Amino acid sequence: QVQLVESGGGLVQPGGSLRLSCAASGRSFSHYVMGWFRQAPGKERDFVAAISTSGGSIHYVDSVKGRFTISRDNTKNTAYLQMNSLKPEDTAVYYCAASATLNTILRGPSLINYWGQGTQVTVSS
Secondary structure, eight states: OEEEEEEOOEEEOTTOOEEEEEEEEESOGGGSEEEEEEEOTTSOEEEEEEEOSSSOOEEEOGGGTTTEEEEEETTTTEEEEEEOSOOGGGOEEEEEEEESOHHHHHHOGGGOSEEOOOEEEEEOO
């Protein structure tokens, strides 16, 4: 079992930045591929970014490329999502996810092994 706890969400103006953190406890964090998803009101939960166990393979949805950066620190059992140049359309609840393989993360939320509780990100002036 892996327990995931997100933090770092909040209200930010367009063009601003936030850094989300996902702290993991339980079985070995370094064995899991980590991902971030987001869900806006009335919409499905969508993939945002993923990072392999070593950090050597990273993937982003096109809409955040060049603005968001996913990273992980296996010594701290924590994954991060640095979000810059935020736009109102980035407003959503952001969820951290852990799974055994990168393919599982990329194929969509129904295959994910573990989820965090979510953290709200609101981009508004």
